[in-house]
Amino acid sequence: MATPVSPEDWEVSDFELASSTSGTSVTLSSTSLVSVESRCTDEEEEEEGMLKWGYLSERMTMESEFQVWEATRGWHQAFLEVSDRCYDYTSQVGRSLENRSRNRYANVSPYDHSRMQGEDEQNNYINASFVMVEEAQRKYILTRGPLPNKCSHFWLMVWQQNSRAVIMLNHLVENNNTKCSQYWPLCQGQTLLFKEMGISVCMLKEEVRISFTVHFLRLKSTMMREVRSVFHFHYTGRADFGVPKALASFLSFLFMVRESGCLNDEQGPAVIHCSAGIGRSGIFALVNTCLVLMEKREDPFCLNIRQVLVNLRKYRMGLIQTPKQLRFFYMAVIKGVKFLMADENFKKKWKALSNVRPGPSYDESLSQTHTEFEDTVERDAGFSDLATRTPNSGGREQ
Template sequence: MLTHTLVDTYTTPNSPDTVNILSYTHSSIYINWTSVSSEGVGVIEGYRISVQASQTALIDISADDHLEYNITGLEPYINYTVSVQAKTSAGYGAPRDIHQITKQYLFCIVYSESISYLLVPTKPRLINNPSAGIDTSGSIKLPYIDISWEEPIPPNGVITRYLIQWAEVLNPPSSGAKTKEVDSTARSYRITSGLSHNKKYTVSIQARTEYLQNSPEGWGEAANRTVSTLQSTPTAVPKVSDEVKEKLSVEEQISQISFYLPSDLTTMFSLDSGNIIKYQILVIGQVSNQQFREDKLSNAVPGIASWAEAKKGDFKEPYAISAPEKSPSDWPTNSNRKKRAVASSTQIIVGTDSSCKDGDTRLCNGPLKSNQQYCVYVRGFTSAGYSDSDCIVEAKTKLNYTPIIVGVAVAVALLVVLALLVYIFRRQQQTKKEKKDLADQLRTSTELTEIHEELESNEETSSRISREFQEIDEKCANYSCDVGSLPENKMKNRTLYILPFDHSRVKLTSNKGEGDYINANFIPGKASTQTYIATQGPLPGTIDHFWRMIWEQNVTMIVMLTQLIERGRKQCEQYWPETVEKPATYGDLVVTKRAESVLPEYTIRIFDIQMGKTIRTINTFCQHSGQLWMSIKTTGFARVCAGSEKSNVRWKLFSYPCTLQVTLYVLYLYTADDSTLLDSSLYMVYTTFDSAGVGRTGTYIAVDRLLQCIQDHDEIDIFNLVMEIREYRCRMVQTEWKSTHI
């Protein structure tokens, strides 16, 4: 017999058709729901209620076979999702959801005769502890405290604002707390106001809802933390004012700088970084046109250079005059320093320790270099590190004229001795060959007057010189002068026909939009292709350009071969300040005449040229009208004697070359390689025109080249020499007479 066993197979039940909110409070939600049909699913065994809010765990509640339930233990003002599911033997069916926000919580505050209820949020949830740090993005290092939080649970309403408060922990407590309100969307804040380094602070945060918006009682509970700010390196005060600098009473000497500092240096640093425990004096010399500090001072470490190490680099690296000390009174200064009326000041003298020697590794207060700009700083130390003040003293040591005076005296004495020796030597050579070409005659003749007499009596020699000079004029180069011919440059030329060759002209590199033109050319010498600069006497409109060229080409000596006025005609504008120690401004350069010595045959002037903080010293020589005669020796020196009976060989505007005294003085006394020669001869043989630095200038350059040549060679080639210098500037050695007297 066949028997069948029937087994029912059921599926999970459907979800309830509806779920309803019957009532709710700040901590409960009362719900009911419709029953689920058991048809086709089996017996409904009961119901499960699930409750969940954002960022909270899921809560499951078994309701057995009831169709209503009061959910308790909830938080105020939270949006809850409530789900109801039916259960059969096959499991739980699909849920039916409903959402409900619980009511706000009513705080009860009892006053003397009444009871008040406040709807305020609970305290925000702080994330970790507040963190402290130091902001180094600016020039001043500032402490900060970072705080972050999350919304209170329960919020007990819509959060509208957060209140952050902080105050230093003091004993007794301070009532001066700082406050900051931020928007409800904020979750973090950086506190920077009212903080100091190395201090302890209490930080709190509160939230508020829309309830009691304008009342202090609307703020909820506070979440509190305590945090300490970090200690930092000291912070220097802003740049020292002119008023404070005047009180420093700075004095400059040749190798020293003295000034007065307040005994209490805490005024130079902010104590917010911590207590200054030691101080140190730093010194640095000027570096080119740049500022003193650049990156050198900021990169200097406590093991800073010694005086001897800094001296090797002309003090262009910062060095310390002593180890760090507690106060200025402990710094090494002159033991005989003057007492000041103000007891709160201490005199500091930089450069007093004569015992400092080259090679010393110790920190010492050795002498400074003369005629150099220096800056003095104060370095302050805290336990966390150090920081440097701005330049409190900027001063220049005085120029030491003693070596110059001694050098001039020695050089003059040597010139006299050498001239005597040359004279004796040349006299011994006088009996040698008498019939030589012009170059040999110039090397062997004893007196220039004898050469002159021989030239006048020797018609053949004179004719030969004339032919050679004519050949020079015919064969000399004629390069382009396009730049000098431009309309905007015509007023910068003393004459319209003496223009600089384009290929060798001096170019101004920065002339404030006025172009790079100046009527000047480079002329080669023995050691360089730019030994000389041949230029015209400055015009009223080119004086600024002239000084700009002197500065940019780093000229150290100017030889002026003209007077400002000769024979009633203006030959050159006065391009220097008239009064000693009274500076004049030419463009962006400041020129100061430091000294002037007027001698019978020439004038010596010493100028300081300054651009920004850079100062250079330059010597100038101005030749007076020709009243002397001279004789050229083969060694390249000259003996100069006064006497009216020799006036037939004086330098005249239109005749013979003048004395070589100025040139010899420049070449053999100062031996400068970079000389700027000015020539302003107005009248020449056979023609009349405005000079532009070719006549006397060309003659002097040629003589200088020959004097150098005959020291190393037995023969000279005047023809090719003149041809060579004419390759660089037109019409150099302009007339036949000037060629004759080379």
Template sequence: MEQTGAAIVKMDQEFEDRDSGGRWQKLFLEIRNQSHECSYKVAKYPENRNRNRYRDVNPFDHSRVKLENTENDYINASLVKLENTENDYINASLVEMEEAQRTYILTQGPLKNTCGHFWLMIWEQKTKAVVMLNRVIEKGSEKCAQYWPTAEEREMAFRDTGFLVALLSEDTKSYYTTRILELQNLNTGEKRQIYHFHYTTWPDFGVPESPASFLNFLFKVRESGALGVDHGPTVVHCSAGIGRSGTFSLVDTCLVLIDKRKDPSSVDIKSILLKMRKYRMGLIQTSDQLRFSYMAVFEGAKFIMGDSSVQNQWRELSKEDQEPSSGSPPSTQPQARCPPERCNGSQRGAQPDEGREYRQDGKVPAQSSCKEQELDGSTTQKRRREDSISKSSTNKATQSKSRLNDSERKRKRTKTSDC
């Protein structure tokens, strides 16, 4: 016990030293410079452009999730299983932390035209829980389509992929909402219950009000059992699937490892983040998010190492039973709706700055092979700029679906090696 106490004190001291020395930005830049970026050719194919919320946030080829039961199965997520589909893209990435026995699918907030694919991915990967860390509308910009039914409508059908989503229950706290959804495969009639954990007060590019509220939320997710090995990977998303989603996954993984090793000082947060960045680019977008991650890990370690009173303190400090503020519940404004039965049809979500050919670092084409990553700082600025552009251009968005010619259909998808 003395050893544990000493380790906690050491962690606190290291945190204070970084704070007093203003060294968080330096650490953040070190992580960015030591990160490596793998190829993401598939994300840049013309037929997949309207499936990416942001031009500069793409799943790596080696870790992207592949949809199995659709003619065009791309989604911005990472996990690879199938080989012979015509187009298997979705903007999502499988992050697999072997020692912690944790697997997450980190993905962007679904677009109007990818909601059906989002639910298809959840079905195929046998996911038990979705962790949503953003609101539908933030600062006037759409961050995510409304892909689940509200209390008023109760259910949504996605005929393009053959799923029906029904709302079974909804429990709203001051800063998060827990839903139980029923996902039905319309082709087979099979039904599954899915947890939907929705953190409603985490600002984009920012951090939660306190580690207490965040940790209370994280342990609510853990208590469901959905993060365990008995279920498929938990789907975690925010808007781009890298900042808030990266923070959630990093803190959870570090706390699992502290629990396994029984030695907080043996868990190198920086190394774990660098490993996670091999699966999805740019995880943790700002030095503030990095600082918050360390703070949450150190605070969570106190509970894991035997201080059971800490969890009650989190609950009290988070004030979860207070009435939500007027700005807390997720907005469901019409422009962010995912139209039932048309999610993957000809309609296309507004894409920021459509006409500009994007290059990741301004010099090297996005389709290049592994190279040092230079995403974070420039990406933050580009995403903010694109959000601004998107506000003015939403009503002008192209609503035509990309058509593949014969040569594009036959183009060989080259599998890249892991980095």
């Protein structure tokens, strides 16, 4: 299957970092899900197939793969092999004449079997996909950056899915091209009202760091008179991921989001977006998923992370858009798991590169839903200093 590439969407630059080698309601179509399951091979067939397309041995670790592809400059071939293993599912709804103007890029549409369907009877289409990883007990909504006429649908989806976090991985404008609309309030105290959806969004607080910003938002349903707290995590680091500081800043951002608890299974699915919702968004979801899976294994480096990528592409097309992104994906997973394994030498080096000091633990009281508007106003001061956090020693996502 040819992997769609949206114009100018996050091309990762070359790296010279040798050290990297050492209850939510979702409406899905039942018939489509059966079709997906019928096309999945069993575990032995998958393993046999993986051995045929580039694995030197059954026990080859991801670090060994990285070293081989670095030495042979084989990232392009590895990328093509991943694409060859992926199915092209139907996306008739997203490509229909009625919905073409609601897609940011003509060649990036959600699959019919995994697309999000809102409760707006007039038009329930939004270019967003529900991604479920049962083994990792993680779920995500991957979507494109909101268009001007779809910001209200975006926030309605956040409300309906009871999402605790919106994770933004792009700038509003990149290379003089608009990548996303301004869908959240501009400053502390400002409120955006989306009358047609009965949703208001107020910014309670903003914390700005070198490579990311955290907005503490209050969502209110004007019809239900219910209020919820939502985090808006915005990664503002350089899109080309310059070496070596950018990789560390990305991991700082990822671990900060993980420690917030917003990615945990008991929460609604986190909404993750970049411009097209497949490049940077795919990297974030994949790295987090792989780290969770590796924490569950006796030998974490034996995780077949290319198969994880193939599995997630069953839910949204084109995750990981370029060979350079595939390379960055490997580097982030390898470095990330080394941090979680509490290698003290690595942690010291990583903290020096990231230059982010640790902060306090997440305040679980933020996860409570309130029925009275005034309750959240009184709790504004209860937000923890989330944007200053890096992983604590030996800390892991719960």
